[in-house]
Amino acid sequence: MALDEIDLRLLTALQQDATSSYADLGAAVGLSPGAAHERVRKLKASGVIRRTTIEVDPGALGRGVLAYVLLDAESWMGDESTAQAIAAIPEVEEAHVIAGPATVLVKVRTRSTEDLQAALRSLHGVEGVTSTQTIVVLDSFFERLPHVGQ
16 A cells, blocks of 8 residues: 555644544544544555554563563574464563574563573474574663654
């Protein structure tokens, strides 16, 4: 789906507040509420908008320990069984097949360093994993969503 300027402006408005009414979205981009609704429907249908959600402070949920873990493996790990095994570990928020010093990069959030250690044990249990390197985040300057139109 080719995105035009109105689509990009709608996406920007939705990233700022996904609870905006279609009337507010339409007013922000110069469309009627019905036209804004139709545009958003098409953006969802085409997969440009993957989901609508809220952003929650992990610390408020008691998950203040953030770590990035590099998984090394004896063989290729970019298959569905690896993805499913990693996804089954609830502390893992993201997982990416990478090129570089390891095979997979995962983002892990836990309540404590003890829970992080348990998550690392689970990651070591994924078939093919031979070692891990863990980077514990002490503080975050910022996290941001992808910017639309840039």
